[in-house]
Amino acid sequence: MAKYFDVHPDNPQPRTIGAVADSIRNGALVAYPTDSCYALGSRLGSRDGISRIRAIRDLDDRHHFTLMCQNFAQLGQLVHIDNDVFRAVKAATPGAYTFILPATKEVPRAMLHPKKKTVGVRIPDHVVTQALLAELGEPLLSSTLLLPEEAEPLTVGWEIKERLDHQVDAVVDSGDCGTEPTTVVDFSSGEPEILRRGAGDTARFE
Template sequence: MAKYFDVHPDNPQARTISNVADRIRSGALVAYPTDSCFALGCQMGNRDGISRIRSIRNLDDRHHFTLVCQDFSQLGQFVHIDKDVFRAIKASTPGSYTFILPATKDVPRALPHPKKKTVGVRIPDHTVTQALLAEIGEPLLSSTLLLPGEDEPMTQGWEIKERLDHVVDAVVDSGDCGTEPTTVIDFSDGEAQIVRRGAGDTARFE
């Protein structure tokens, strides 16, 4: 049964954030809020967590997982970025964007796209997510909490707890965080390709 954590949206309780982080380090799969919508997240090397996300969302091995990073310096450890792409991404973070880029050797083998060797990265503009990332000290491997056959992600923590009680280990709730997922920009070939139009403005990438 999933543990439910009620977190203040503007002043996250340090003890609660620490408790959630400890669970993640111990192998937990959590549902947590971001600046676009709820996500499923676990540690990067958590193979069981990855498998459970695939099962919950009915994903194949071509799905791009996202490394949700605390800041740009952390993001730069896990993807290769040239100068032009660096400027474009830097100007758009933190925010509701996911960028697909070539993965570095620091990314666990199970994560990159099997053919392209790419991975998604993002830096969220969300107080609770940032507090959790700071406590963990590394990115969260994540995927949008969008269930098979549904058009929009769930927005209420209590509903997530109710519906996913036996398939996730914890639910972090800090209030409604919207239904629109991130805008996804593929920079793997050096040029911006809009893969999905979402919460982030695409004007600078057109």
């Protein structure tokens, strides 16, 4: 049965955030809010977390997992990014964008696209997510909480607890966080290719 954490959306309680971070460090898979709907998250490098997310979402090995980063210092350790791409990504973050970029050796192989050796990265604009990332001190392995054959991601904390009670270890609820997933932009070739149109404005990449 999943633990349920009720977190204030504007002033996250440090003790509660600390408890969630401790759960993740101990191997928990959590459902947590972001600036563009809920995500599933586990500790970076957790093979168990990767396999459980694949099972919940029915994903194949071509799926791009996302590394949720607190800031550019973290992001820069995980992906190769040249000056032009850096400026474009920097101008759009924090925000509701996921960027696909060539991964560095810091990223576990199990997370990478098998042929392209790329990974998704993003810096969220969400108080609770940022508080959790700050407490963790490392990126969070993540994927949008979109269940198989459902058009809309799950967005209500108590409903997620009800639906996934025996598939996740914890649910973090801080109220409404929107229903639209991130806009996904692939920069792996150096030029922007929009893979998914979502909450982030695509005009700057077209």
